[in-house]
Amino acid sequence: MVGLDNIKELVYEIYALLQIMQYRSEASLQAQAHVYHMIFKGNPGTGKTTVARLLAKLFQSMGLLAKGHLVEVERADLVGEYIGHTAQKTRELVKKSLGGVLFIDEAYSLARGGEKDFGKEAIDTLVKAMEDYKNQFVLILAGYTLEIDAFIMTNPGLPSRFPIQMEFPDYTVDQLVQIAEGMTKERDYTLLPQTLFKLRQLLIQEKTESIYDFSNARYVRNVLERAIRYQAVRLLSQYPSVSPGRQELMALRPEDVRSL
Structure with missing residues (x-):
């Protein structure tokens, strides 16, 4: 852990x-x-x-x-x-x-x-x-x-x-990014460097601006699951009749990661 x-x-x-x-x-x-x-x-x-x-x-x-x-x-x-x-x-x-x-x-x-x-x-x-x-x-x-x-x-x-x-204690941003990398690896997804940068910015914003108690690893999981859904929609529109390549199926791009 x-x-x-x-x-x-x-x-x-x-x-x-x-x-x-x-x-x-x-x-x-x-x-x-x-x-x-x-x-x-x-x-x-x-x-x-x-x-x-x-x-x-x-x-x-x-x-x-x-x-x-x-x-x-x-x-x-x-x-x-x-x-x-x-x-x-x-x-x-x-x-x-x-x-x-x-x-x-x-x-x-x-x-x-x-x-x-x-x-x-x-x-x-x-x-x-x-x-x-x-x-x-x-x-x-x-x-x-x-x-x-x-x-x-x-x-x-x-x-x-x-x-x-x-x-x-609440997790630090670095620890939350580490948790996110572990969660994506478990599910056979990868976070591109630019995706990690966007995720980090999102976590900093959420930790400082949230009016409710920050939900730590639970927040990370929810963001990633939403990103996976957005990735699925993006891939279906990009590849309407053929299967995307293995790397595309695994990669979560910056546009897939959005705040809750």
């Missing part, structure tokens, strides 16, 4: 700890289980879900989790329509995630409805599940930094239950 140096460092710390605990256990030394519930903070498209999937696999390969799967949910999956329904839905999702990772995106939405909202019931059920199924699953809460920080303070039991907090 491009960038994310602080995340990679923390993941390596966890890996090292798990490995040493394994050695300690084999040497008949104390190897007490640690708590690995986490909070991921950052803007969209910064790699939070991808890192969660990789961690699930890592934990499974190190023997921490039995299955290593990721169950990704949001408020609608957890919150029910009547009293007791939310706790039931939340418990079912926790059970589904046992042996793996339960990943709750935009977790702060659970606390938005006020005191009478069923979201509070979901939070209370999750806190209890973290105790009941200790070391049987990893809970990861994700979302924007400010909202997540405010959310954590809504329940006195929450801050101490998430000892690992990862900050996912």
